[in-house]
Amino acid sequence: xxxxxxxxLEQAAEALEPHLVEVLDRQGGAPKVLREAMxxxxxxxxxxxxxxxxxxxxxxxxxxxxxxxxxxxxxxxxHGYSLVHDDLPCMDDDDLRRGRPxxxxxxxxxxxVLAGDALLTxxxxxxxxxxxxxxxxxxxxxxxxxxxxxxxxxxxxxxDLEAEGKDCxxxxxxxxxxxxxxxxxxxxxxxxxxxGGGARERVEVLGRYGEALGLAFQIVDDCxxxxxxxRTLGKAAGKDRDHGKATWPxxxxxxxxxxxxxxxxxxxxxxxxxxxGVEPEGRILQDLALFVVERNR
Amino acid sequence: xxxxxxxxLEQAAEALEPHLVEVLDRQGGAPKVLREAMxxxxxxxxxxxxxxxxxxxxxxxxxxxxxxxxxxxxxxxxHGYSLVHDDLPCMDDDDLRRGRPxxxxxxxxxxxVLAGDALLTxxxxxxxxxxxxxxxxxxxxxxxxxxxxxxxxxxxxxxDLEAEGKDCxxxxxxxxxxxxxxxxxxxxxxxxxxxGGGARERVEVLGRYGEALGLAFQIVDDCxxxxxxxRTLGKAAGKDRDHGKATWPxxxxxxxxxxxxxxxxxxxxxxxxxxxGVEPEGRILQDLALFVVERNR
Numbered sequence: 001x002x003x004x005x006x007x008x009l010e011q012a013a014e015a016l017e018p019h020l021v022e023v024l025d026r027q028g029g030a031p032k033v034l035r036e037a038m039x040x041x042x043x044x045x046x047x048x049x050x051x052x053x054x055x056x057x058x059x060x061x062x063x064x065x066x067x068x069x070x071x072x073x074x075x076x077x078x079h080g081y082s083l084v085h086d087d088l089p090c091m092d093d094d095d096l097r098r099g100r101p102x103x104x105x106x107x108x109x110x111x112x113v114l115a116g117d118a119l120l121t122x123x124x125x126x127x128x129x130x131x132x133x134x135x136x137x138x139x140x141x142x143x144x145x146x147x148x149x150x151x152x153x154x155x156x157x158x159x160d161l162e163a164e165g166k167d168c169x170x171x172x173x174x175x176x177x178x179x180x181x182x183x184x185x186x187x188x189x190x191x192x193x194x195x196g197g198g199a200r201e202r203v204e205v206l207g208r209y210g211e212a213l214g215l216a217f218q219i220v221d222d223c224x225x226x227x228x229x230x231r232t233l234g235k236a237a238g239k240d241r242d243h244g245k246a247t248w249p250x251x252x253x254x255x256x257x258x259x260x261x262x263x264x265x266x267x268x269x270x271x272x273x274x275x276x277g278v279e280p281e282g283r284i285l286q287d288l289a290l291f292v293v294e295r296n297r
Numbered sequence: 298x299x300x301x302x303x304x305x306l307e308q309a310a311e312a313l314e315p316h317l318v319e320v321l322d323r324q325g326g327a328p329k330v331l332r333e334a335m336x337x338x339x340x341x342x343x344x345x346x347x348x349x350x351x352x353x354x355x356x357x358x359x360x361x362x363x364x365x366x367x368x369x370x371x372x373x374x375x376h377g378y379s380l381v382h383d384d385l386p387c388m389d390d391d392d393l394r395r396g397r398p399x400x401x402x403x404x405x406x407x408x409x410v411l412a413g414d415a416l417l418t419x420x421x422x423x424x425x426x427x428x429x430x431x432x433x434x435x436x437x438x439x440x441x442x443x444x445x446x447x448x449x450x451x452x453x454x455x456x457d458l459e460a461e462g463k464d465c466x467x468x469x470x471x472x473x474x475x476x477x478x479x480x481x482x483x484x485x486x487x488x489x490x491x492x493g494g495g496a497r498e499r500v501e502v503l504g505r506y507g508e509a510l511g512l513a514f515q516i517v518d519d520c521x522x523x524x525x526x527x528r529t530l531g532k533a534a535g536k537d538r539d540h541g542k543a544t545w546p547x548x549x550x551x552x553x554x555x556x557x558x559x560x561x562x563x564x565x566x567x568x569x570x571x572x573x574g575v576e577p578e579g580r581i582l583q584d585l586a587l588f589v590v591e592r593n594r
Contacts, residue, residue, distance in 0.1 A: 030447035034455045038447065085414060090406035109387035110458050113410060117382060117417065118447040124421045125442030134431035141438060145422030150327035150335065150415040158331045161407050 005287035012055065013048035016072065023073055023126055030118070037107040037115035038122075042080045045098045049217075049292075050075040050185060054192040056288065057206050060272075060281040063196020070130030071140055071191040074123040078148050079184060081119035084112055086157060092243065120148070132195045140191045147187030156180030165244035173246045174215065181221070182214025189213075205271055212268035213289045219261040220293050222247035223254055228296070258293075265293045302584035309352065310345035313369065320370055320423055327415070334404045334412035335419075339377045342395045346514075346589075347372040347482060351489040353585065354503050357569075357578040360493020367427030368437050368488040371420040375445050376481060378416035381409055383454060389540065417445070429492045437488045444484030453477030457543065465543035471512065473543055478518070479511030486510075502568055509565035510586045516558040517590050519544035520551060525593070555590075562590045 024039055051072030058068035087094040087102040088109060095105050104112035127141050146152060156179020163176060189210030193203035225240045226249050240247050248257040268289035269275070272282045321336055348369030355365030384391040384399040385406060392402050401409035424438050443449060453476020460473060486507030490500035522537045523546050537544050545554040565586035566572070569579045 027447045030452045031455045031459065033459070034447055034452060081414075085410055088407075088410060090410060110385075111455065113382055113385060113387060114451050114455055114458075117378075117413075118451040120414065120417060121442050121446035121451065125439055125446060128435050128439035128442060134435045138425050138431045138434050138438075141435075142422055142425035145418050145425060149418035149422060150324045150331055154411050154415040154418065155327045155331060158328045158408065158411055161411075162328065162330070 005284065005291045008284065009047065009049070009052055009288070009291065012052040013046075016048050016051050016076070017043075019069060019073055020076065023077075023122065027118075027122070033107065033111065034115060034118060037103055037111050038118055040100075040106055041084045041103050041115055041119060042077070044100050046076075046080075047295075047297075048076060049288075050079050050188040053185065053188040053210065053213075053285075053288065054195075056281070056284050057189045057192030057198075057210075058196035059192075060206070060285060061193045061196040061198030061202050063192075063198065067130065067132040067136070067197070068192050068195045070126045070132070070137075071144075071188075071195045074127040074140075074144060075184060075188045075191065077119045077123035077126065078144065078153075081116040081123070082148075082153055082157075082184075084116040084119070088112060091157070091161065092239075094239070123148075130195070133197075136195050136197060139194045143187050143190050143194060147183040152179055152183035152187075154179075156183065160246065163246040166246070168246035168251060170248075170251050173248055173251050176246055177215055177218040177248075178211070181218035182211050185214030185217060186210035209268045209271040209285065209289070212264045212271065213292055216261045216264035216268065216289070217292045219248040219257050219264070220295065223249055223257055223261070224297065226254060261293045265289045302581065302588045305581065306344065306346070306349055306585070306588065309349040310343075313345050313348050313373070314340075316366060316370055317373065320374075320419065324415075324419070330404070330408065331412060331415060334400055334408050335415055337397075337403055338381045338400050338412055338416060339374070341397050343373075343377075344592075344594075345373060346585075347376050347485040350482065350485040350507065350510075350582075350585065351492075353578070353581050354486045354489030354495075354507075355493035357503070357582060358490045358493040358495025358499050360489075360495065364427065364429035364433070364494070365489050365492040367423045367429070367434075368441075368485075368492045371424040371437075371441060372481060372485045372488065374416045374420035374423065375441065375450075378413040378420070379445075379450055379454075379481075381413040381416070385409060388454070388458065389536075391536070420445075427492070430494075433492050433494060436491045440484050440487050440491060444480040449476055449480035449484075451476075453480065460543040462541035463543070465548060467545075467548050470543045470545055470548050474512055474515040474545075475508070478515035479508050482511030482514060483507035506565045506568040506582065506586070509561045509568065510589055513558045513561035513565065513586070514589045516545040516554050516561070517592065520546055520554055520558070521594065523551060558590045562586045 020042055027035055054068050054072040054075055055065060084103045086092050087097055088104055094102055103115055124141060127137060130137055156176050159176045160180055186207050189206040190203050193206040269286040272285045317339055324332055351365050351369040351372055352362060381400045383389050384394055385401055391399050400412055421438060424434060427434055453473050456473045457477055483504050486503040487500050490503040566583040569582045
């Protein structure tokens with residue numbers, strides 16, 4: 001059913017890569033070691049799911065890809081920054097990311113904090129300098145900031161740290177996931193719709209779609225952490241449990257967690273429309289939602 | 298000569314305070330401890346020089362204060378975030394700021410990193426949601442991001458860390474100061490001009506003014522660090538020397554550093570115009586430049 005979306009996503013990730021490189025190369029006035037740390041953080045692989053969503057959602061509302069591209073780069077920059085800071089010793093304390101040393105392991109803690117800061121800041125610069133009309137860019141910037149900030153990703157990470165070692169119910173786990181993962185995935189979808197000039201109702205639909213997809217994504221992440229081979233995962237497995245993290249399988253067990261992820265993915269797909277008769281731009285979004293729960297890394 | 302600008306600046310800082318509180322209070326969906334850490338970082342006093350510059354520069358180009366206010370809040374949010382991250386143990390490792398414990402001392406390192414991240418992100422949200430025309434807001438956001446990012450503040454902080462314990466010449470010290478201090482002060486002036494709808498040439502003049510003022514400001518900071526009573530300064534004195542920091546007095550001696558600051562302040566004032574015949578909006582800017590080198594904290 002969603003068998004073609006894996007290759008589609010790989011192709012989208014490949015097409016994005018030179019643009020990510022270009023954005024980093026344009027920071028020529030930055031100290032060399034800082035640019036290296038930023039490249040290490042951003043160019044070491046990654047599924048590029050968020051930028052793919054921005055572009056696919058822009059197409060779904062009938063927008064132009066060039067208007068959405070800065071949004072695609074911006075959400076990946078924000079995602080990259082969040083991984084660098086989350087991996088710090090004072091946070092999740094991870095040594096390995098995508099099969100390579102984390103930024104603080106390779107460059108030291110001070111540079112890891114600063115490289116993350118620079119990536120986050122760069123996201124807003126890239127967005128502001130894009131070719132879309134100013135009104136759309138301002139709306140996209142507000143969306144990105146809200147999703148990334150204290151009420152979104154940063155808030156989710158704070159709740160995550162606070163919940164460590166505690167016995168968490170499903171509501172608490174879901175609140176953490178909404179902040180730390182679903183907020184940016186939903187924002188990616190809305191930003192694609194906004195930069196593409198989509199009507200308000202269509203942007204709302206994209207937000208609902210992205211929220212359900214985002215929750216499904218994080219549940220699957222939690223499940224993979226429990227069951228995967230670290231070589232496939234590109235990072236240490238079973239770390240959530242070791243750290244006493246609040247996770248879906250921790251709260252309801254693996255099987256119920258997987259069922260919940262599947263039902264959220266189907267909910268996401270339904271926001272886009274019926275399976276029969278959906279236009280190709282919508283089908284890609286539906287397939288992406290299903291792909292999220294079928295992936296193995 | 299600049300005797301009235303001290304009280305003027307105090308009044309401007311007082312007028313800004315309720316707006317800063319309101320911006321933080323609007324983050325109602327954020328975890329309580331995160332909001333407390335953000336308040337601790339932002340509301341513990343501070344000269345509020347950057348927002349005062351934004352507002353004064355907006356007035357100088359004939360703009361409306363309400364258009365510039367979000368820019369004023371944004372630069373103070375960025376300044377606040379940078380202090381929180383700079384104080385971290387993996388950076389300058391400071392326990393005291395404005396006479397109170399630093400954020401990581403009061404809330405722990407993880408929360409300090411996250412509160413800084415949230416303040417930086419919030420700056421762009423506040424800017425994006427302001428009442429100025431979208432074109433101006435986009436220009437101001439690009440300006441803020443460039444000044445705060447890898448080629449500006451973050452780059453300056455990286456150079457600062459790299460220079461620790463090394464024997465630095467004046468060029469190196471000045472490059473560090475341009476990034477870590479002058480970039481945001483110059484951007485504050487340009488943002489005020491941009492949000493106020495100033496013509497390109499006037500915004501350029503404001504940038505030159507802010508750059509000279511910013512360099513003067515940091516030289517005076519370095520001098521105060523060497524000579525002040527810690528109670529006046531609100532932070533530990535002599536720390537730069539203890540840390541082997543690259544400073545102006547370290548490179549050329551106290552007296553030459555003070556002379557250089559004075560000459561930069563006069564250069565800044567000259568960018569605004571002759572002393573005689575300058576309009577009141579210009580005189581405030583000139584007085585601010587001179588105030589920067591006469592202050593004792």
